[in-house]
Amino acid sequence: MAKFKRIAVLTSGGDAPGMNAAIRSVTRAAIYNGLEVIGIRHGYKGLIEGYSKPLKVHTVSNIIQLGGTILKTARCMEFKTPEGRKEAYDYLKRRQIGGVVVIGGDGTFTGARVFNEEFDIPFIGIPGTIDNDIYGTDYTIGYDTALNTVISAVDKIRDTASAHNRLFFIEVMGADAGFIALRSGIACGAEAILVPEVKNQVSTLKSFLEDGFRRKKSSNIIIVAEGSEEGGAYEIAKKVKEDFQEYSVRVTVLGHIQRGGSPSVFDRVSASRLGYAAVEALLDDQKSAMVGLQNNKIALVPFRQAVKLHKELNKELLNISKVLSI
Ligand code: ATP
Secondary structure (H helix, E strand, C coil), X not given: CCCCCEXXXXXXXXXXXXXXXXXXXHHHHHHHCCCEEEEECCHHHHHXXXXXXXXXXXXXXCCCCCCCCCCCCCCCXXXXXXXXXXXXXXXXXXXXXXXXXXXXXXXXXXXXXXXXXXXXXCEEEEEECCCCCCCCCXXXXXXXXXXXXXXXXXXXXXXXXXXXXXXXXXXXCCCCXXXXXXXXXXXXXXXXXXXXXXXXXXXXXXHHHHHHHHCCCCCXXXXXXXXXXXXXXXXXXXXXXXXXXXXXXXXXXXXXXXXXXXXXXXXXXXXXXXXXXXXXXXXXCCCCEEXXXXXXXXXXXXXXXXXXXXXXXXXXXXXXXXXXXX
16 A cells, blocks of 8 residues: 555656656556546646646546647756755645656756655656666667657758768757767768767868768768767868868758657657656655666666766767778
């Protein structure tokens, strides 16, 4: 028997496709276990201001295929203060909410961790961000959909790049990490991939392009992660153009199309698994932890680890990307 009859769920930080599938899963798994569910709107702001609505089985019908989040999301400065968190606690107490599932990124988990150090209402996290930059889970919800969006855009750009012998720099999202760039770059056969985790990439790129010229490559697609330390796609394109006047250089910044759209099968299934696992974790009296996917199995990872430890790029993929772009 659970110690509580009611839980809450919220989405926080940047939105990601598959968040709705996770809300649906949390809601239905909780109701299946005899719990009531309150949906908190606008992230932590909603906990402080009391924006909420009850979630029933039918409220979450027909949302598994939708991008964005029906609960809305927000960045909330007040939750970073002890006073703000106390207001959130008072609200949860008033509403007799005995556990909270938060869907978001590392900022969201940092907030949840601090809250659980101060108060006794357990928080469990579900990793939801297109960036895939959270330690302790192989995949975050939204990453796979974002990758599919990137490659369908790059495939189209490739058609025009080869028709005109052009050198295209395509900037993708990923915050400070290169997960989107590396995986999408391999999937679309990019000639080079620039990620924040690897240093001095512009000079390596220049020697690579020199070689390519000798071998008369007709088009080149260079994927640039937005967090690359030598600049975004525009800056890097400018540096390269200085030495390669003969190339017709173009830049595309894919931007927010990467956040939207209907979630992929992989994201829908992951969200369904993780939502279910988050409710199980609350029922098992767990707190201050994230449910993640490790080697295709559910893992419970303390927030302390998920937010402190750094997730490394896959070295095998980095190497493969170099070998295959000869
Ligand atoms: P994304 O990776 O998509 O940016 P995120 O969850 O990391 O998602 P943030 O804006 O960093 O997004 O964090 C979401 C919210 O978590 C913040 O608006 C704030 O309310 C809360 N938060 C972040 N850091 C802290 C902190 N140190 N203490 C308390 N709350 C925090």
